[in-house]
Each structure stands twice: as C-alpha cells, then as structure tokens.
Amino acid sequence: MTVYLLRRLFQSLLVLVAMSLIVFVGVYAVGDPVEILISPDADQAERARAIVALGLDKPLWQQYLVFVQNALRGDLGRSFVYNEPALQLILQKMPATMELALGATVFAILVGLPLGLYAGLHPDSGGAKAIMAGSILGFSLPTFWVGLMLIMVFAVQLGWLPSTGRGDTLWGWSFLTPNGLSHLVLPSINLALFKISLVIRLTRSGVRETMLMDYVKFARAKGLSRNRVTYVHVFKNILIPVVTVVGLELGSTIAFSVVTESVFAWPGMGKLIIDSINVLDRPVIVAYLMIIVLMFIVINLVVDIMYSVLDPRVRLEGQG
Amino acid sequence: MFQQGFAVTATLEVRDLQTHFFTRAGVVKAVDGVSFTVERGKVLGLVGESGSGKSVTGFSIIGLVDAPGRVVGGSIWFQGKDLARLSEEEMRSLRGNRIAMIFQDPMMTLNPVLRVDTQMIETVQAHEQVDRETARQRARDALGMVGIPSPDERLMSYPHQFSGGMRQRVAIAIALLHRPDLIVADEPTTALDVTIQGQILAEVQKLAATTGTSLIWITHDLSVVAGLADDIAVMYAGRIVEDGPVSQVLDAPLHPYTVGLIGSVPSRNKRGEPLRQIPGMTPSLLKLPAGCAFRSRCERADEACLEHPALFGLREGQRARCFHPHLEEVPA
Numbered sequence: 001m002t003v004y005l006l007r008r009l010f011q012s013l014l015v016l017v018a019m020s021l022i023v024f025v026g027v028y029a030v031g032d033p034v035e036i037l038i039s040p041d042a043d044q045a046e047r048a049r050a051i052v053a054l055g056l057d058k059p060l061w062q063q064y065l066v067f068v069q070n071a072l073r074g075d076l077g078r079s080f081v082y083n084e085p086a087l088q089l090i091l092q093k094m095p096a097t098m099e100l101a102l103g104a105t106v107f108a109i110l111v112g113l114p115l116g117l118y119a120g121l122h123p124d125s126g127g128a129k130a131i132m133a134g135s136i137l138g139f140s141l142p143t144f145w146v147g148l149m150l151i152m153v154f155a156v157q158l159g160w161l162p163s164t165g166r167g168d169t170l171w172g173w174s175f176l177t178p179n180g181l182s183h184l185v186l187p188s189i190n191l192a193l194f195k196i197s198l199v200i201r202l203t204r205s206g207v208r209e210t211m212l213m214d215y216v217k218f219a220r221a222k223g224l225s226r227n228r229v230t231y232v233h234v235f236k237n238i239l240i241p242v243v244t245v246v247g248l249e250l251g252s253t254i255a256f257s258v259v260t261e262s263v264f265a266w267p268g269m270g271k272l273i274i275d276s277i278n279v280l281d282r283p284v285i286v287a288y289l290m291i292i293v294l295m296f297i298v299i300n301l302v303v304d305i306m307y308s309v310l311d312p313r314v315r316l317e318g319q320g
Numbered sequence: 321m322f323q324q325g326f327a328v329t330a331t332l333e334v335r336d337l338q339t340h341f342f343t344r345a346g347v348v349k350a351v352d353g354v355s356f357t358v359e360r361g362k363v364l365g366l367v368g369e370s371g372s373g374k375s376v377t378g379f380s381i382i383g384l385v386d387a388p389g390r391v392v393g394g395s396i397w398f399q400g401k402d403l404a405r406l407s408e409e410e411m412r413s414l415r416g417n418r419i420a421m422i423f424q425d426p427m428m429t430l431n432p433v434l435r436v437d438t439q440m441i442e443t444v445q446a447h448e449q450v451d452r453e454t455a456r457q458r459a460r461d462a463l464g465m466v467g468i469p470s471p472d473e474r475l476m477s478y479p480h481q482f483s484g485g486m487r488q489r490v491a492i493a494i495a496l497l498h499r500p501d502l503i504v505a506d507e508p509t510t511a512l513d514v515t516i517q518g519q520i521l522a523e524v525q526k527l528a529a530t531t532g533t534s535l536i537w538i539t540h541d542l543s544v545v546a547g548l549a550d551d552i553a554v555m556y557a558g559r560i561v562e563d564g565p566v567s568q569v570l571d572a573p574l575h576p577y578t579v580g581l582i583g584s585v586p587s588r589n590k591r592g593e594p595l596r597q598i599p600g601m602t603p604s605l606l607k608l609p610a611g612c613a614f615r616s617r618c619e620r621a622d623e624a625c626l627e628h629p630a631l632f633g634l635r636e637g638q639r640a641r642c643f644h645p646h647l648e649e650v651p652a
C-alpha cells in the first residue's frame with residue numbers, strides 16, 4: 001500500500017509540473033493585461049513603470065521560473081487588481097465553492113440513488129420511465145437556464161427561498177446557520193442537476209446488471225428476504241461504481257460551479273475566476289487553475305483509497 | 321416409478337410440471353410436462369444436453385423462475401404442500417431452509433463484496449432467530465463439515481481469496497446450514513477439475529446418506545450420474561424421454577437419445593469402437609417439429625414418429641418416450 005501511494009504521489013507531482021507549464025503558457029497567450037489594467041491616458045513612462053512593477057518586462061521563461069520559485073514558497077503571485085496574494089484571494093473564496101459542491105453532491109446522492117434504485121428494480125413501471133425521461137432533461141437542460149427558472153419559481157413567484165448570496169455565515173460557512181442554509185438550497189440543486197441524472201443512470205444500470213448475477217439468485221435461493229437481497233447484496237455492489245463516479249465528479253463540479261455561482265451571485269472561486277478573466281488578472285487565473293489541478297489530483301487519490309475500502313478485491317491487490 | 325397418490329416416503333413429487341417463457345419471439349416451453357419422484361435420502365440424476373430444461377426444472381422447484389418465465393401448470397408436492405401454489409413468503413421460508421440449491425459456477429455464486437461469514441450468518445438468521453454468535457458457530461461447523469481447513473480464519477475471508485473448489489465447498493456448506501430435506505444441485509462440479517470434482521462428489525454422497533437429504537443432481541455428465549445417483553431422468557427439449565433406476569437405464573437404455581448420450585461418453589465406449597456423437601443439434605424450442613422432438617436426429621424415426629409419443633413403462637421401473645425403443649438389447 002505505501003509503495004502504491006508513493007508511486008501515485010510521484011505521478012501526481014509530474015502532472016502538477018506539466019499542468020503548471022501548460023497553464024502558464026496558455027494564460028500568457030490569452031492577451032496583454034497591460035492594455036486592460038493601465039489607464040489609456042497614462043504616459044509612456046508610467047506604462048513602463050507599471051510593466052516593470054508587474055514583472056511583465058521579463059521574457060516568458062524567466063517569468064515562469066520566477067513563478068515556480070515563488071510557487072514552491074507557497075506564493076502564487078499577487079493579484080494585479082486587488083494587490084493581494086492570489087492564493088489568499090482564492091482560499092478565501094474556497095469554502096463557499098466547497099460547500100456549494102458538497103451540497104450538490106449530497107442532493108445528487110439523496111435524490112439520485114433512490115430514484116435510480118426504483119428505476120432499476122421496476123424497469124417496466126411508469127414511474128421508472130418518468131424517472132429516466134427526467135434524467136435526460138437533467139443532462140440536456142443548460143445549467144444557467146435551470147438556475148434562472150429556479151430563481152423565478154422558488155425565489156420570485158413563491159418567495160420560499162433566497163436567490164442571491166450566501167446569507168449568514170458562521171466561521172466562514174453558510175450551512176452552519178439556518179439563513180445561510182436556505183441560501184445554499186437553490187444553487188445546490190442547480191449545480192446538482194447534472195449529477196442527479198448521472199447517479200440515476202449509474203444506479204439503474206448497476207441494479208439491473210447486478211440483479212442478473214448468480215450471486216443474487218443464490219442469495220434468494222438461501223431464503224433471504226427481498227429487502228436483504230436488494231439493500232445488502234445488490235446495493236453494496238452498485239455502491240462501488242457510484243461512489244467512484246460521484247467522487248471523481250466532485251472536481252468537475254467545483255470547476256463547473258462557475259455558471260451556478262454567476263447565476264446566484266454566489267461569492268465563490270467560480271465568480272472570482274470569471275471576474276479575473278474579464279480583467280486578465282493573470283496571477284489569480286494561474287493560481288486558480290493550479291488549485292483546481294491540485295484538487296483533481298487529491299480527489300482521484302481519495303477516490304482510489306475509498307474504492308479499495310469498498311471493494312475487497314482491490315484492497316488485496318494494493319497490499320500485494 | 322411414477323406413483324399414483326402420495327408416496328409416504330417421497331421427499332418430492334413433481335407432476336406434469338410446465339414452465340414457459342413468454343418471450344417476444346414466442347412462448348418457449350422450457351419445461352413441458354415433467355414428472356418425477358425423489359425418495360427420501362435418494363439421489364435423482366437429471367441429465368440432458370444444454371438447453372433441455374434441466375436448470376429451469378430446478379428453479380421451478382425452488383420457486384426462482386424469473387420473468388418472462390412462469391410455472392404455468394402442474395404441481396410440485398413437497399412435505400404435503402404444492403410448491404407451485406405457495407405464497408412468496410411461504411416459499412421464502414422453505415428456500416435455503418428445507419430446500420437448498422447449489423449452482424454451477426462457484427466463481428459467481430458468492431457475493432464478491434461480502435465476507436463469507438456475512439453470507440453464512442445471514443442464511444442462518446433468515447430462518448432461525450438466533451444471535452450472531454450462535455449463527456457463526458453453525459457456519460463454522462458447516463465449513464468444517466465440507467472439509468475446509470481452519471474454518472475460523474476462512475469465515476473472515478472474502479470469496480476471491482478462495483479457489484474455485486473451495487468456493488463450491490462454501491456454497492455447499494451454505495446449502496447444508498439448515499440440514500435441508502432436498503438439495504437441488506445444478507451442475508455443481510462441472511466447472512471444477514476432475515480430482516476436486518471427485519472429492520466433492522464423495523463428500524456430498526456421504527452427507528446425503530448420513531442426513532437423509534434427497535438430492536437432485538443436474539448434469540450432462542453421465543459418468544457423474546453413474547457413480548452418484550439412484551435414479552435417472554433423461555431430459556430432451558423440455559420433456560423427460562426416459563427414466564428409471566440408474567444401473568438399468570445406463571446398462572440397457574431404451575430411448576435412442578439415451579443410447580446416443582451413452583455412446584458419446586468416452587470412458588463407456590468399448591475399445592476400438594469410434595466415439596459416436598449424436599448427429600444434429602437440439603432443436604429450437606420455438607420451432608419444435610410435430611411429433612417426437614428427437615425425430616430430426618433419430619436413426620429409427622419413421623412415419624409413426626410424426627405422432628407425439630407418450631412415456632411408456634417398458635420394463636420394471638423403466639419408462640421411455642419412444643415408438644421404437646431399444647428393447648432388443650437385453651440387460652446384462
């Protein structure tokens with residue numbers, strides 16, 4: 001297990017280095033922040049001073065080396081706009097995005113698993129067909145549109161739930177206060193929509209496949225109750241693919257929370273990155289992308305470990 | 321062999337069982353009027369080619385025929401009750417308790433993500449209200465009984481940590497947990513190598529003899545039946561074409577299909593004689609020829625065989641479904 005972990009960590013490091021290069025060069029190619037940041041009526045000398053101050057006068061490879069050197073000290077540059085460390089800026093916004101993504105994941109599981117289970121157990125019922133049709137909508141409707149609809153119906157017309165901001169927070173978390181929690185509901189549902197559909201489909205196909213296995217028939221031949229067969233023998237087997245996919249999806253949920261955060265004015269990393277892209281605030285963009293890469297790496301690692309906890313076959317190989 | 325009324329000693333009496341699958345392509349009569357009796361402590365060998373309906377017969381008895389299949393006719397008498405008419409809950413309480421089943425592929429019968437102890441204890445607790453410790457004790461004893469070394473450790477293992485033969489022993493141990501009156505064994509040794517097959521056969525035979533358990537042993541391997549079974553029923557296209565005491569049927573088969581089956585077993589072939597294979601293939605159950613289902617493959621077929629033959633008692637205890645049985649060959 002330790003050998004395996006070390007190997008995985010080394011691989012992750014390589015990915016991180018490669019990504020930092022790509023991100024750095026990519027962002028460099030996007031545009032010239034000088035045009036946006038420095039007021040058009042500044043004179044030549046002022047421009048030159050600003051460019052030197054931002055470190056933009058050096059060649060690209062030198063800028064990259066400086067960036068790596070600083071990154072190793074935990075310094076991902078200062079925001080051109082806020083004149084604050086980029087990393088700190090992003091970390092401040094992180095809890096907001098995290099709780100949004102986790103809220104969406106919780107919804108996806110709470111809604112998707114039971115619906116998928118039902119659709120898998122009664123594939124020919126009208127309910128199952130409705131669920132499957134709904135899941136297609138979940139896949140295909142654009143997030144921003146659904147977000148707007150949610151706001152129209154639940155915030156504007158019915159007035160049940162707030163539609164913008166995080167509400168009250170406790171230690172930086174909304175879900176710890178009733179008011180914050182109510183703010184979290186609509187954006188979470190919005191972000192969860194795609195994942196609910198995913199969980200429904202995964203669960204349903206998992207259930208249908210597993211039901212045909214000999215070990216399920218054997219479990220029934222042992223005289224186990226229907227519930228025991230479904231909730232222990234079938235469920236435990238489908239949990240493996242579902243946990244894997246939901247876990248891996250956490251990264252992309254965080255990455256794609258950009259749209260939901262914009263619609264609901266949720267002050268998270270996604271909103272920050274959109275604003276930063278608008279003004280080409282390079283250090284923030286680079287820092288954001290690096291953090292997302294790091295997050296994907298960590299999530300994959302955690303999912304691997306959870307996978308081995310759930311599936312005894314993987315566990316054994318890991319030890320060997 | 322076919323008795324009118326209820327034999328007191330019979331563990332199981334299947335009468336005119338019909339199990340059909342209602343598929344899009346049509347009705348598949350997988351089991352079409354099968355009758356047999358299994359006496360207490362006896363072993364019935366159910367043989368036949370692939371697709372002849374052996375497994376469906378077994379699943380019908382234990383009440384596990386899944387849609388689009390259904391038992392549409394006949395009765396399955398077990399301990400004075402017709403299993404074909406029991407409610408799901410009544411059937412569940414018999415399954416794994418009074419009637420157990422063992423499957424063909426030991427690699428697939430145990431749930432890969434549950435420990436062996438879980439899978440055994442749940443079986444005990446499905447039928448008896450005992451605490452976990454007692455149940456575990458029972459599980460351990462059962463593992464010991466089927467020859468699994470250090471059962472305490474093995475209980476904590478997952479199925480993939482066992483070899484195929486060991487997994488089948490675990491499955492047999494599970495089947496034995498409640499000392500059932502009947503075990504339906506669906507080709508349980510086919511997937512195993514010959515030595516392990518022999519060991520398991522010997523142990524099962526011993527267990528059945530000591531506990532008075534009746535066995536239905538499904539196989540297409542006649543040599544297994546020869547050593548193990550008391551009676552034999554030969555199935556073809558959803559029907560029994562010949563049955564009787566095992567020695568009699570194997571020494572002096574009446575039905576051309578049985579003769580063909582025996583001829584295709586290498587060990588029973590006389591030296592020098594070429595191995596005979598039954599020509600042709602099992603006909604599709606959707607398009608059975610009129611009359612005798614074996615007609616297209618039978619050397620003896622003539623116009624008489626355009627009629628549907630009934631199962632005739634032709635010798636003491638031996639019946640065959642054929643207009644031109646091999647009666648000329650006198651049993652040794």
Ligand SMILES: Nc1ncnc2c1ncn2[C@@H]1O[C@H](COP(=O)(O)OP(=O)(O)OP(=O)(O)O)[C@@H](O)[C@H]1O
Nearest residue numbers: 341343348350369370371372373374375376377605
């Ligand atoms: N779910 C099903 N749907 C349609 N037909 C089925 C189904 N299950 C079984 N059958 C039909 O029932 C017939 C008998 O199948 P069965 O599994 O009993 O054969 P078998 O004698 O056990 O053969 P094998 O030696 O291959 O196990 C097959 O020809 C098959 O076409």
Ligand code: SF4
Nearest residue numbers: 612615618625642643
């Ligand atoms: S009835 Fe006719 S076709 Fe059928 S097995 Fe007998 S001889 Fe052959």
Ligand SMILES: [Mg+2]
Nearest residue numbers: 374375376506
């Ligand atoms: Mg079979």
